[in-house]
Amino acid sequence: TAGITQAPTSQILAAGRSMTLRCTQDMRHNAMYWYRQDLGLGLRLIHYSNTAGTTGKGEVPDGYSVSRANTDDFPLTLASAVPSQTSVYFCASSAYGGAGGNEQFFGPGTRLTVL
Amino acid sequence: AQSVTQLDSQVPVFEEAPVELRCNYSSSVSVYLFWYVQYPNQGLQLLLKYLSGSTLVESINGFEAEFNKSQTSFHLRKPSVHISDTAEYFCAVTTYSSASKIIFGSGTRLSIRP
Structure with a gap:
């Protein structure tokens, strides 16, 4: 079972350009999430x-x-990328949202560099 | 709102030594607590979780964590670590009514020395 796939694996993007990060899950989970991971910030x-x-907004929308x-x-779409959006992006899913004990399953991540 | 604090950004230990990774949380309501592990160049995987019942929870690879409500802690322990435990560990908290906003700590990088 593939679980969650993300594409691309990595990307270098010029500031001001747009980009869509893709995420697909095959677990028929109801809930899905996008996170960014930055050093020291989790x-x-x-x-x-x-x-x-x-859809709903998280902490840094x-x-x-x-x-x-x-x-x-x-x-996940970045309409006009800025250097502060340089990060590793993770897609995740869980069987249900709104019920606290659900495990989240994570994709392998997309490493994005905005220059 | 809830929050999570992981007190140590890095923990170096020798192989076969015991380890404790500390996690404290704050919340005004009852919580669910998780530890996730991230091996190099991979996504996060659930290691263990506390939902209710016994305050001591265990993983299949020898880690355990104890929910301590009075100290608002959920520290992760292993009596003897292996090189393969080298990873970053994230504590996370959510509540029944806000599962869509699980809050992750900043992570603790566990490095094992031979």
């Missing part, structure tokens, strides 16, 4: 979706947008 939630068709057209896919 993981910070960018956006989440409790079910297909709904500015400069990012998401959509959830179906259960499996949860793309």
Whole structure:
């Protein structure tokens, strides 16, 4: 079972350009999440979706947008990248949102460098 | 709102020595607590979790953590570490009504010396 796949694995992006990070899960999980991981800051939630068709803002949503057209896919878009968005981005999913004990499953990450 | 503090950013230990990674949380309501592990160049994996019941929880690879409500702690311990335990460990907290906003600590990097 693939679990969660993310693409690309890494990317170097010029400031001001747009980019979409892709995330697909095959576990039929209802909830999906996007985090960024920065040294010394741990993981910070960018956006989440409790079910297909709904999305919500996390701790650091500015400069990012998401959509959830179906259960499996949860793309993250940077409309106009800035250097402060240089980070490692992780997609995650859980069976349900809104019920605290659910384990989150993580993808392998996308390393993004904005120059 | 809840928060998590991991007191040590790095913990170096010798192989076969015991280790404790510290985690403290704050919350005004009941919490669920997690430890996740991140091996080099990988995503996070759940190591163990406390939801309710016994305050001592164990993982399949010898780690254990004890929920201490009075001290608001959830420290992770292993009596004898192996080189393969080299990784970054994240403590995380959430509550029943805010699972979509699980809060992660800043991580503790465990390095094992032979």
